[in-house]
Amino acid sequence: MSGIHNPNKKEGKYRIAWLPGDGIGIEVLDAAQIVLDKLKFKADYIHGDIGWEYWCKEGDAFPARTIDLLKNVDAALFGAITSKPVKAAEAELTPELKGKGLTYRSPIVRMRQLFDLYICLRPLKAYPGNPLNFKENIDLVVFRENTEDLYSGVEFNPVPRELADTLLKLAKPFGAFKDVPLDKYAISCKINTKKGSERIIRAAFEFAKKFGRKKVTCIHKANVVRATDGLFLETFKEIAKEYPGITTDDANIDAICMWLLKNPFNYDVLVAPNLYGDIISDLCAQMVGGLGFGCSGNIGEKLAVFEPTHGSAPKYAGQYKVNPIATILAVKMLLDWLGEKEKGVALESAVATVIAAGKVRTYDIGGDAKTLELAEAIAAQL
Numbered sequence: 001m002s003g004i005h006n007p008n009k010k011e012g013k014y015r016i017a018w019l020p021g022d023g024i025g026i027e028v029l030d031a032a033q034i035v036l037d038k039l040k041f042k043a044d045y046i047h048g049d050i051g052w053e054y055w056c057k058e059g060d061a062f063p064a065r066t067i068d069l070l071k072n073v074d075a076a077l078f079g080a081i082t083s084k085p086v087k088a089a090e091a092e093l094t095p096e097l098k099g100k101g102l103t104y105r106s107p108i109v110r111m112r113q114l115f116d117l118y119i120c121l122r123p124l125k126a127y128p129g130n131p132l133n134f135k136e137n138i139d140l141v142v143f144r145e146n147t148e149d150l151y152s153g154v155e156f157n158p159v160p161r162e163l164a165d166t167l168l169k170l171a172k173p174f175g176a177f178k179d180v181p182l183d184k185y186a187i188s189c190k191i192n193t194k195k196g197s198e199r200i201i202r203a204a205f206e207f208a209k210k211f212g213r214k215k216v217t218c219i220h221k222a223n224v225v226r227a228t229d230g231l232f233l234e235t236f237k238e239i240a241k242e243y244p245g246i247t248t249d250d251a252n253i254d255a256i257c258m259w260l261l262k263n264p265f266n267y268d269v270l271v272a273p274n275l276y277g278d279i280i281s282d283l284c285a286q287m288v289g290g291l292g293f294g295c296s297g298n299i300g301e302k303l304a305v306f307e308p309t310h311g312s313a314p315k316y317a318g319q320y321k322v323n324p325i326a327t328i329l330a331v332k333m334l335l336d337w338l339g340e341k342e343k344g345v346a347l348e349s350a351v352a353t354v355i356a357a358g359k360v361r362t363y364d365i366g367g368d369a370k371t372l373e374l375a376e377a378i379a380a381q382l
């Protein structure tokens with residue numbers, strides 16, 4: 001199926017872009033290396049510069065050389081990056097780069113747009129024996145649209161006069177803001193296209209069909225955000241007609257946060273525009289043990305980049321104490337996407353065995369094992 005699996009399994013060595021990034025991103029990728037080596041996965045791992053260090057010294061957290069690298073690999077594994085608001089980011093630039101009009105943008109958001117990695121796939125499974133499971137047997141899959149919506153990057157602060165005048169002419173409700181000085185408000189554009197909505201919704205249904213999932217739920221706020229979320233919901237209803245064997249429903253983003261906690265077993269595959277998908281991913285991650293268990297695939301037609309859902313967790317950086325399971329499950333997704341099914345199955349089974357045994361646990365699961373010790377314990381099961 002387009003998007004989820006790369007149909008061309010390779011006979012020789014793979015080229016994998018290795019993008020540790022910042023903070024604990026470096027540590028969890030060291031853990032990933034341990035299991036990949038144990039699996040005897042045939043690959044060259046090519047390091048790519050990305051993250052805060054490159055913003056501070058080069059004014060670009062996602063340098064052109066890393067973009068070029070991603071054009072020539074089979075897939076990528078990414079750790080995490082540190083992002084800061086625009087003014088805080090500018091303050092940390094090396095003195096020669098200050099005042100040159102450089103603006104910080106998250107490299108992972110740029111990567112998703114540049115390589116059209118339109119599917120953000122997030123499986124969230126409660127592995128038996130994990131004491132952090134909200135309930136046993138939770139097994140949800142989030143399809144988050146990954147390139148548009150409120151993450152379009154079209155933002156204004158201060159607001160240009162021309163834009164304010166046009167909005168006043170075209171949008172009645174904008175009258176409420178007409179007397180606010182231009183430097184006293186900001187505008188972030190939520191842009192959702194028919195094509196962008198169609199392809200993420202179709203990917204969710206195709207996944208459900210392929211893996212025997214019973215239900216797809218659309219998440220939105222179409223009663224208030226009528227133009228963009230209205231388009232998303234309407235598209236969902238159109239595409240749902242093509243999949244008569246799959247049950248469908250839809251829910252507002254606020255309501256689904258309550259329903260997911262109340263009745264998680266009423267849900268199966270969830271599909272959402274970018275921001276709502278981001279929100280429910282963390283909620284669902286917490287139901288299966290927290291950010292240490294949330295893995296993620298950013299998948300396009302030509303490239304896929306796998307990562308833990310969590311960030312660089314600066315307060316733990318350098319301590320090698322965080323949970324590597326999210327990243328190891330991201331490795332499993334990478335193997336699946338490359339068509340290396342057997343290795344993917346073996347890796348997931350090793351993770352499940354170590355969780356169930358409960359002997360080697362990082363701090364978040366109530367143990368005192370270090371990041372690489374947990375990775376070694378998983379590797380020992382392979």
Ligand SMILES: NC(=O)c1ccc[n+]([C@@H]2O[C@H](COP(=O)([O-])OP(=O)(O)OC[C@H]3O[C@@H](n4cnc5c(N)ncnc54)[C@H](O)[C@@H]3O)[C@@H](O)[C@H]2O)c1
Nearest residue numbers: 080081082083108291292309310311312313314322323364
């Ligand atoms: N994809 C990404 O690279 C990404 C995602 C989210 C946040 N960020 C960035 O990361 C930085 C830190 O953000 P944050 O603190 O809000 O979120 P975070 O995900 O980095 O960490 C939040 C908290 O979650 C827990 N946690 C995260 N990963 C864990 C793991 N593997 N094991 C155990 N506990 C774990 C820790 O308690 C941590 O303090 C920010 O600069 C943010 O912009 C990057």
